[in-house]
Amino acid sequence: MPIDELQALSPLDGRYARETAPLRNYFSEFAYLRDRVRIEIDYLIALACDAHLVRSFTNDEIANLQSLISNLSLSDARAIKEIERTTRHDVKAIENFLRARLASTSLADVIAWLHFGLTSEDVNQTAHALALRDARDQVMLPALDEIIARLAARAREYKSAPMLARTHGQPAVPTTLGKEFAVFLARLSKQRAILSEHRFEAKLAGAVGNFNAHQAAAPNVDWRAFSARFIRAYDLEPNLVTTQLAPFDNWVRYFDALRLTNSILIDLAQDVWRYISDDYLTPRAIASEVGSSTMPHKVNPIDFENAEGNLGIANALFEQYARKLPISRLQRDLSDSTVRRTFGVALGHTLVAYTNVARGLDRIEAHVEKMRADLDTHWEVIAEGAQTILRAADVRDAYDQLKALTRGKTFTEAEYRAWIESLAVDETVKTRLRALAPFAYVGLAEQIVEQTLATES
Numbered sequence: 001m002p003i004d005e006l007q008a009l010s011p012l013d014g015r016y017a018r019e020t021a022p023l024r025n026y027f028s029e030f031a032y033l034r035d036r037v038r039i040e041i042d043y044l045i046a047l048a049c050d051a052h053l054v055r056s057f058t059n060d061e062i063a064n065l066q067s068l069i070s071n072l073s074l075s076d077a078r079a080i081k082e083i084e085r086t087t088r089h090d091v092k093a094i095e096n097f098l099r100a101r102l103a104s105t106s107l108a109d110v111i112a113w114l115h116f117g118l119t120s121e122d123v124n125q126t127a128h129a130l131a132l133r134d135a136r137d138q139v140m141l142p143a144l145d146e147i148i149a150r151l152a153a154r155a156r157e158y159k160s161a162p163m164l165a166r167t168h169g170q171p172a173v174p175t176t177l178g179k180e181f182a183v184f185l186a187r188l189s190k191q192r193a194i195l196s197e198h199r200f201e202a203k204l205a206g207a208v209g210n211f212n213a214h215q216a217a218a219p220n221v222d223w224r225a226f227s228a229r230f231i232r233a234y235d236l237e238p239n240l241v242t243t244q245l246a247p248f249d250n251w252v253r254y255f256d257a258l259r260l261t262n263s264i265l266i267d268l269a270q271d272v273w274r275y276i277s278d279d280y281l282t283p284r285a286i287a288s289e290v291g292s293s294t295m296p297h298k299v300n301p302i303d304f305e306n307a308e309g310n311l312g313i314a315n316a317l318f319e320q321y322a323r324k325l326p327i328s329r330l331q332r333d334l335s336d337s338t339v340r341r342t343f344g345v346a347l348g349h350t351l352v353a354y355t356n357v358a359r360g361l362d363r364i365e366a367h368v369e370k371m372r373a374d375l376d377t378h379w380e381v382i383a384e385g386a387q388t389i390l391r392a393a394d395v396r397d398a399y400d401q402l403k404a405l406t407r408g409k410t411f412t413e414a415e416y417r418a419w420i421e422s423l424a425v426d427e428t429v430k431t432r433l434r435a436l437a438p439f440a441y442v443g444l445a446e447q448i449v450e451q452t453l454a455t456e457s
Helices: 017-027 029-049 059-070 074-087 090-102 108-113 120-157 177-197 212-217 223-232 249-277 302-324 335-340 343-363 368-376 379-392 398-406 413-422 427-434 445-456
Strands: 162-167 170-176 281-283 364-366
Touching (some): 017 029, 017 120, 029 059, 029 074, 029 090, 029 120, 074 090, 120 343, 120 445, 177 249, 177 445, 249 343, 379 398, 379 413, 379 427, 413 427
Antiparallel strands (some): 162 170, 281 364
16 A cells, blocks of 8 residues: 555655655666566567567557556556465566456457566566666766766866865865865766666576577577567667576676765765865855754754765665675576665665765855965975975985974974075075965866866866
8 A cells, every 4th residue: 555755664765755756767666567568568579570470460459569568557567466466476477467458359369479488587687677777867877967067066166276185184285175076076977987888788588598498489580689689679788698597797887886986975975074074165054954953053064974874875785786696596596586676775875865965065165265274374285395396406305304394293384484594505496495385386286177177078
């Protein structure tokens, strides 16, 4: 029976139902039934139009068959599930449902050709491949594109905003805030290309992958060629060397690409969280929102915290897929089936995270004055540049000089200027040293941002 969102066991169908709603069209039980009905019907039509084993269908008969897909209703899906209570086999329940639907039509004479020679996994894996491919194209990539677009906007906006960098958590040579966003932009853009270019595999080869029943019943058909054409008609890649299962290696490579994408976003979420903690970034306050039940001043980085948690859950599932799916006992066991039904869960947590990251990036603003003030209190971070200038001037103890002056200490501008004047070096070298300042020592950060934006546009 339908339940209210407040009664849902999973937060994906309850608290986060609005965010995950687009995935229901691909990974709900109804969607899985609908896609398998589609494959059974398309296969029957292919047996007539391609293999020429079944009599020709009229245009009206083909339209009638296709209407079983397009008009499949929730009541039809419930009828299939009711049949499954008896069969305890989901694909056989679909076949029996279709047999009953065709029995009173002009197609009654071709009922025997439904599911001809197939094993359930010919149907199930093709349906899952379609769901993964279409959900990627219609839901996941557009959600990732929102993040990429916001990162590009932030990189452009803050490409010249100098910021104290930190390595090992300690003050390091300066960067710009925009360049740090550009790093994540470049990383995610590479992952997006990998995800979008992935070609999903499926199979249609019978009970153990040898076309045994097909060949026995209709040896004059080139079943390998037929299978390849059938799978390619869905814009999927046929795998013709399988057991009952097409090895899941192809799908795992896609999940691994998603897992790396999510790990990059965890890195982003944690860095932004730290920048907010350091007051370099500030989440924009929304009048209607509350940051604490007791502290009225709070504006928390909840979007990034939520994303981090959901990305971790998603990646735990993706890791389990990599451990479980490539392994099957002999030609097939059923332990993968229940795992595959969680694909929508992993993608659901991923989608919730993507939505939160995009919203969080949209709401943050840089505290440029605070970043500059921090730089002005850490003149020791230009020691790298100073000792390198001296090295170029053949001052052989340059590193040791700067180490003695700055290591483990806070170094002021006045101390830096005084040290320059104490040096016994050429005036041109001193001029170069005087030009160094924390807020100007950003190297090619701006050019890196510009090149990244040009590459990703």
